[in-house]
């Protein structure tokens with residue numbers, strides 16, 4: 001029955017239409033045949049051959065529902081990190097786990113805190129749950145513990161920290177993460193998003209696994225999309241207190257992770273040789289690209305991930321937008337990061353040696369004019 005005040009069509013909850021949808025990295029360049037996609041932090045090495053074999057084998061039984069508990073994968077992750085599989089939940093990308101955790105802990109009017117240039121999905125999830133996104137300023141494009149803590153109120157339910165952060169590539173030393181956790185009220189959940197943890201070589205870094213296993217209010221999310229090269233399968237995992245895992249298991253889809261993903265993830269996480277090769281490539285190119293791009297006169301934020309944030313001048317003809325268009329013509333697809341309040345920057349994924357060399361050459365030409 002309609003009343004005079006009812007809308008004529010089904011209407012999303014308040015706030016849903018205020019959400020700026022996530023825009024994924026572009027994957028093509030108009031009129032260019034050979035494209036190097038450096039816009040989504042995918043690995044140039046691809047997945048482990050063992051993961052590919054596992055996906056092929058799983059194709060033989062696509063009519064069967066997957067194991068709803070993803071036991072094979074949770075056990076493989078547990079074995080790799082020495083974790084009780086009961087403390088692990090898997091998801092369709094860590095994106096799904098971030099959404100589940102937000103939906104479970106944030107309701108209308110509740111606040112979720114994250115840092116100014118933090119991963120955009122947090123804001124989208126908070127808004128989607130009817131909550132209030134609260135932004136804390138950063139210092140030198142790095143999350144700032146004191147500024148995050150200053151934003152915590154009695155309404156705060158979650159503090160999100162991408163460590164390292166995308167798109168800046170900066171990180172907080174583990175001592176700082178512990179300081180943040182120690183100062184948070186015990187009813188506030190600290191979400192440590194460690195999507196790029198494998199790449200980090202800094203001695204003072206830790207993913208947060210230790211905290212997620214010991215504290216009652218900390219979870220850590222991880223992904224198979226980056227160093228493991230399984231982005232197309234959408235696979236992530238989370239470690240946390242038993243009570244949090246229990247809550248998420250109640251609201252997730254009954255078969256939220258598909259069978260090829262379960263099989264591939266279990267094979268990938270056991271392939272140390274492939275992981276070492278992917279890390280060696282990044283270890284070589286991250287400093288080299290940073291150096292070479294700085295040598296053409298551009299600033300690069302020091303990164304610990306598999307991507308770099310390049311800063312461009314504001315002068316006409318030399319802007320980030322100009323550079324993006326220039327690079328695109330050569331098939332070099334970067335990520336514009338205006339939505340992260342970084343309008344003068346482009347984010348570049350560490351690509352293959354060929355892609356990286358081409359970017360260096362193109363940026364040299366671009367800056368010469």
Ligand SMILES: Cc1ncc(COP(=O)(O)O)c(C=O)c1O
Nearest residue numbers: 093094095162166195223225236
């Ligand atoms: C910081 C961060 N967290 C989470 C994700 C989501 O990863 P996925 O859903 O592919 O596991 C990304 C992807 O770019 C990311 O950069």
